[in-house]
Amino acid sequence: MSEQPPIIVWFRQDLRVADNPALAHAVQTGAPVIPLFVFDEEGEGKWAPGGASRWWLHYSLEALSDRIAALGSSLIVLAGDSQSILLELCERTGANQVYWNRRYEPAAIDRDTRLKKALADAGLRPRSFNGALLHSPLQIANKSGKPFRVFTPFWKHLRSIAVREILPEPKKLESHGFETLGSEIESLELLPKLDWADGFGSVWTPGEAGAKALFEGFVERGIARYAEGRDFPNEDAVSRLSPHLHFGEISPVQIWRMLSLEEHEPFLRQLVWREFSAHLLYHFPDTTEEPLNSAFSRFPWEFKGDWAEAWRRGRTGYPIVDAGMRELWKTGTMHNRVRMVAASFLVKHLLQPWQVGAAWFWDTLLDADLANNTMGWQWVAGCGADAAPYFRIFNPIGQGERFDPSGEYTRRWVPELAGLPDKFLFKPWEAPADVLEAAGVVLGVNYPLPIVSHPEARVRALEAYARMKENE
Numbered sequence: 001m002s003e004q005p006p007i008i009v010w011f012r013q014d015l016r017v018a019d020n021p022a023l024a025h026a027v028q029t030g031a032p033v034i035p036l037f038v039f040d041e042e043g044e045g046k047w048a049p050g051g052a053s054r055w056w057l058h059y060s061l062e063a064l065s066d067r068i069a070a071l072g073s074s075l076i077v078l079a080g081d082s083q084s085i086l087l088e089l090c091e092r093t094g095a096n097q098v099y100w101n102r103r104y105e106p107a108a109i110d111r112d113t114r115l116k117k118a119l120a121d122a123g124l125r126p127r128s129f130n131g132a133l134l135h136s137p138l139q140i141a142n143k144s145g146k147p148f149r150v151f152t153p154f155w156k157h158l159r160s161i162a163v164r165e166i167l168p169e170p171k172k173l174e175s176h177g178f179e180t181l182g183s184e185i186e187s188l189e190l191l192p193k194l195d196w197a198d199g200f201g202s203v204w205t206p207g208e209a210g211a212k213a214l215f216e217g218f219v220e221r222g223i224a225r226y227a228e229g230r231d232f233p234n235e236d237a238v239s240r241l242s243p244h245l246h247f248g249e250i251s252p253v254q255i256w257r258m259l260s261l262e263e264h265e266p267f268l269r270q271l272v273w274r275e276f277s278a279h280l281l282y283h284f285p286d287t288t289e290e291p292l293n294s295a296f297s298r299f300p301w302e303f304k305g306d307w308a309e310a311w312r313r314g315r316t317g318y319p320i321v322d323a324g325m326r327e328l329w330k331t332g333t334m335h336n337r338v339r340m341v342a343a344s345f346l347v348k349h350l351l352q353p354w355q356v357g358a359a360w361f362w363d364t365l366l367d368a369d370l371a372n373n374t375m376g377w378q379w380v381a382g383c384g385a386d387a388a389p390y391f392r393i394f395n396p397i398g399q400g401e402r403f404d405p406s407g408e409y410t411r412r413w414v415p416e417l418a419g420l421p422d423k424f425l426f427k428p429w430e431a432p433a434d435v436l437e438a439a440g441v442v443l444g445v446n447y448p449l450p451i452v453s454h455p456e457a458r459v460r461a462l463e464a465y466a467r468m469k470e471n472e
């Protein structure tokens, strides 16, 4: 047993043992390590984890706990205020240092800044590291020393700078002897009371081993088709790594260093969108609620609860939108192309504020990530960094025909339309009565009539945009 006082390694959104800077540095000191996770709901401010994220967190903590046990130690799990818990645990264990990997969301930054001071005031030594991103947002600036607001120059800059090496993974962790101070993971009550999440387990394997297996399978089977296939929801061409990345079960550094930029540029470019969103949220922390382009704070949204609800439930009458919303509810994810179409439909066709959609995604996405979700919604709504121009309005019929040409994806999630021929699958209201009858579709009865007409909604959205511009 080492003579040195123990170091607490506080796990947060870095639920892995490999390439974990806080853990690697603590182990390197030779001091005993006390691995800790604190479920600090209040510390998350307005953005405490949603239902789907809690499901993931439960299983990810189980996986981390097993992994740490296999290395010879044990994960202490507690719930409550991080600061009081850390101070108390240092006192009870004799630890004089606390190591963690930084998070870059506004509430986490506020809390960690206060906490660092409180620990230092108590004579303890806090140390934080970057384990979540390729580069710390503080180290990235454009030629004028300002944060990037446009993706392409950000990407060019990032691809030209070196990424650190993967850190060694501990072979063994000494037992610390304080296991009895923790609680059971079950006591956090993260799993939903409803049976809504029952299907998630057949699609996902939270935890470091699940992330590794998924990444290796993707490199073997999917990555070669990524550039051509990534826009097609029915093709198995994307990595599905986003929840694993969000919870830090695999690090972007591991991915970057295991792939070659020459060979895998399209995929690594997408990974850098994740960096870009973290960079934006770090520099523009109000964007979780407020549009980055402040002109949009005057946008004449229409607040219609029943329209927003039809969208949430996948009952808009637009099959590609409904397919995406139902996929989300059943599996906790939605393909990126369909996210863009469904989100655009809510903000442009239905004129509902993007914040309403972002809140629903926050609750139902397993990969719900404050930076990515905020950037995704603001991008779609036309008010974010490097956003699509507002007046470019996705046509939900054309998008379905183009990106789900066989209709397989849409038929899977909207089975009541499965019997319709391809020609009418994305616009059932245009199908002749005999075609509808042969397919067993009764519009307005077993599948909704379109909630709004596409051409009319398009004109209304453009008028709303023009009204906003008039008031500039």
Ligand code: FAD
Binding pocket: 230, 238, 239, 240, 241, 242, 243, 245, 246, 270, 271, 272, 273, 274, 275, 277, 334, 335, 336, 339, 340, 343, 361, 365, 367, 368, 369, 370, 372, 373, 374, 376, 377, 380
């Ligand atoms: P891949 O295509 O395999 O990409 C690999 C990784 O790169 C992803 O896991 C992700 O970490 C990152 N990435 C890829 N595309 C993007 C992107 N456009 N923006 C940021 N990072 C990206 N992603 C989230 O992780 N969490 C969210 O809460 C989230 N909300 C979104 C909301 C909207 C309205 C939109 C349009 C997009 C949102 N995205 C979000 C981005 C994107 O849809 C997902 O990251 C992607 O679908 C995840 O699937 P994948 O892991 O197979 O991605």
